[in-house]
Amino acid sequence: GENVEQHPSTLSVQEGDSAVIKCTYSDSASNYFPWYKQELGKGPQLIIDIRSNVGEKKDQRIAVTLNKTAKHFSLHITETQPEDSAVYFCAANQAGTALIFGKGTTLSVSS
Amino acid sequence: NAGVTQTPKFQVLKTGQSMTLQCAQDMNHNSMYWYRQDPGMGLRLIYYSASEGTTDKGEVPNGYNVSRLNKREFSLRLESAAPSQTSVYFCASSGGTGSNNEQYFGPGTRLTVT
Numbered sequence: 001g002e003n004v005e006q007h008p009s010t011l012s013v014q015e016g017d018s019a020v021i022k023c024t025y026s027d028s029a030s031n032y033f034p035w036y037k038q039e040l041g042k043g044p045q046l047i048i049d050i051r052s053n054v055g056e057k058k059d060q061r062i063a064v065t066l067n068k069t070a071k072h073f074s075l076h077i078t079e080t081q082p083e084d085s086a087v088y089f090c091a092a093n094q095a096g097t098a099l100i101f102g103k104g105t106t107l108s109v110s111s
Numbered sequence: 112n113a114g115v116t117q118t119p120k121f122q123v124l125k126t127g128q129s130m131t132l133q134c135a136q137d138m139n140h141n142s143m144y145w146y147r148q149d150p151g152m153g154l155r156l157i158y159y160s161a162s163e164g165t166t167d168k169g170e171v172p173n174g175y176n177v178s179r180l181n182k183r184e185f186s187l188r189l190e191s192a193a194p195s196q197t198s199v200y201f202c203a204s205s206g207g208t209g210s211n212n213e214q215y216f217g218p219g220t221r222l223t224v225t
Contacts, residue, residue: 009151034213043115043201043216044154089153096161098144098169099214103153 002027004092006102013080015111023090023102024072030092033066033073034099038087047088048075080109112137115217117202123223124192132187132220134202142205143185144214145169145177147198154201160185192224 003026013019025033031052036044050057050064050073057064061080066073073092077084087106091099118133136143144159156169158177166177174196176188185204189196199221203214 006153036216041219043203043218045216046213049213098156098159100156100170101146101154103151 002030002092002097002100004090004100004102006090006105008105009103010106010108012108012110015080015082015109017080019075019077019080019084019107019109021075021088021090021105021107022072023074023092024070025092025100026071027092027094028068028071029094031094032092033064034091035064035075036089036091036101038089038104040086044089077107080107082109082111085109114138115202115204115215117200117217117220119220120218121221123225124189125225126193128192129188129190130192130222131189132200132202132222133184134186134217135184136202136204136215137183138204138206138215139182140204140206140215141182142212143179144203144205145175145185145187146201146203147171147196148201148219149198157187157200189222192222194224196222197224198222 006023034049037047038044063076087104090102093099115136145157146154160166160179163182202217205212205214
């Protein structure tokens, strides 16, 4: 089955810096790669996703890149703000299977 | 639309007690899921229901049972609670017949077993 590894487990940056979180997956059949943000006391919320037919996707300050050959994908947050502080999860799956999540990255943005 | 709702929000059980966690979605989604979240372990899938009338085991199903009551509701039952089941439980739903779609999560149920 699929296995998703996520690094780092914690990340501290200064406001305005960039943050990068990386994930690797094991099943070459996986073709959907979402990223979720979880704020304290709340359920995870989708912030961006990418499918295997594209290599990069951007949404304002957030971007995701995918390297299918190397089986890894990354979340990039530019110009970080204190409200970006949260736990971020990557996940992977293919159609008809459940999402498998990484163990999460706690991002702290200090002002 | 309320999205995905879960009840209760908090629960304390004694070892051996039973309880049912309720989940409902109003987005007409086909698929529903139960996860548990423990510190440093991420989100682990307990059971899921790809469509009404079907349920399948996930990564950590032992000690749990589920019921897909109808398209809207998916409940999780602990028959004999154990301290190892202390966790935060999240229900989620997604629209497609497969699970390769955005999952919407509920606010969670924080369960403590003493």
